[in-house]
Amino acid sequence: MSREAAEHALRARADERDRISDDLLDLESHTTYRLLKGAALRGATERRWAGAQQSLAVLWSLHDAYRAVLREAERVRGERGRMGAERLARLTELLSGPSVVLRAATQPVERRSLLPQADERLTLDAAVSRMDAAFQEVTSALNDIDAVWNAVLPRLDAAEADLRRIRELEGELGEQAGVDAREPARLRTAVVQDPLGAAVAQDLDRLAKLLADTRAELELAVTVRAEYARRRENLTAALDDVRSAESEARLAHGAVVVKIALPPQALPRGRADALAAGLQVLDVSAEPWVRRARRLSALEDEIRTAAEQARTTAKALYGLVGRRDELRGRLGAFQMTAARKGLAEDPDAVRLYERARTLLWTAPCDLTRAAAAVEDYRRALHGDTRRPG
Template sequence: MRGAAGPPMSLEGIDHALRRRTEERDRVSGDLLDLDGHPSHELLKGMTPTGETGRRWEQAQVRLVTLWWLFDAYRRVLDHAQEVRAAGRPDLALLTALLSGPSVELKPDAVPVEKRSLLRAVGEWLTLDVVLARMDEAYREVAETMAAVDAAWTELLPMLDETDAGRRAARDLARDLGTPDPALDRLDAEATRLRKAVTADPLGSVSLRGELAATAAAVAARRGALEQAAKVREEYAERARLLAERIEAVAVAEDEARRIRDLVIVKIASPDLPPLPDQAPALRDRLGALDTVGGRWLELVERLTGLERGVEEALAQARRSAESIGGLIGRRDELRGRLSAYQAKAVRLGRAEDITLAGLYGAARDILWTAPCDLRRATVAVAEYQRAITRIGAAG
């Protein structure tokens, strides 16, 4: 023991210091046991981490050895002080030196050979407070490493577990369908690679979040595709029957568009007509080709859903064409109705016998009731009749 600890403490001071140091020892002992039993510590001890985790773990192991070695030295001095205090006539000067002076000797040859670089090669004497401070520093460094590893695993492993669950479900579906799935094989290999990386180097794998999320999304999408395939296998006959009905509805709508087109050609002069849809025959051929796909359910999903979309689009197009073409007849009828309404207004204004108005009305009516009707000329004629009646009404 080197150096002086100052004037001897009183017996009461000695007992107070002993109680405080004993409480410190028990607290530190509990903290060290908690650290030793930390789940991440247990996992790391049973593996050989790599990368950033391997580097941090190696440093943490060095600090752990130092931490336990310092604690053992602290405990031995405290045990000695308790033995001296228990004597019949305690040596207050010795107890004061043990409890408050540089009483802990750190000998270089007492440190494990591979760890001796942690302490001075010449050895040193430390007070219990200094030893406690060094233990606290080492503890914080080790705890920070454990917390970082635990946080990384806590974040990343559930993502892998969710992906694995999705892969198992997808694999079961593929097996039930009897369909080889190279895409799922590739996802299995990718997930295995990522799990190996995360398990061996969680700290270095934090940057893999994007890859983990992308793999999880790809697995979910593949599982969804396989679920759709299983659903199609169960529903194929009914969906094919409904498709046949919808294709016939397309054919009816296209026939109606042609009928209206033929009517418009007779009723309207020089109509600007859109191309007539004629998709029903091709859709029937596509429906018949589905039967050739056989048990390739993943392929059938794509073809079936594509055909369903195509049928609905064709039906909507046929109906839009019919509505657009039929709008020309509607435009003619709307002009007829407007002409009749303004004729009734002329009667209310007392101008039923007005020669000018009668001439304008007759010209417009002749155009509108002549087939084929020139809509451009009819629009101009009705507008002229309307303006004439408006002028009369404004003049009173």
């Protein structure tokens, strides 16, 4: 190696040394690394981190030996006087030869031998490659552990916040929700001590849903207790709306049944009395507010649905009369078509027309048969003798 090449190599190695030192300092300041150094690990994580620590010990030993070689190279380069062949050869040996000595590791007594253990000699390049492999093993373990903690611990924090809120709401209501407060702590211990081996995903999903649902129910119970008088007053008014809508449906049935043939099940059935009885039961209930809140919300939905169904029934009943009138109009239009086509006196057309007209002007009208009769008349006028599908 020439003097210029040796000096260039030494400068490059100095930059490399600084970069490696910075990376190792970043590693030691990494939050997860610092947590793991003093953590009581177990299971798969304990085994993985033990292997990473062995690699880390090798890395530091290599790093110390590597830096020692560079210090010696800098000392040789910095000696006074002209760099002769002997100094250049020494510098070349340090920078490109197997100058890094990795001392044989002390083995546990059960794995020792009475024969001397040979040290390993590496070039600077080989030492850097070995250090990089060890560094990658350590950072890989850190990344895997960190990924689990980053995914699970915030969810556990949220679950514990829900649990604290549940305890506050229980105190406010004077009722117990029956949630086991030990479960979040158990899951936290498992994931902190063995993030790589703790299968907590399903348990955490179940716990998070349980706590979120319980919190929502308790918050609803608190709200319902505070708003019960107002909401009960609204329900009373809503029941009056149901009675009015059901009365309209009965009136519609009475008006329509004389005009349109209706099946027995078409008679509107009132729900207002049963819903009012449900409200009275709720008034005197001694159930916890969580259950009363559920029942109140369900009763509000039922009352709203009953009013909507009654209005829909009335509209549908009146719609049957409109359907009959529509069929009458279509029949009249088809009769004019028959006249234009010269079929007004055709016996078959006349018979079909009279049949449809009789059905449509008979009270109560059988809409199904009348609609089929009008369609038969239309097909006859257009020469279509096929029956529909």
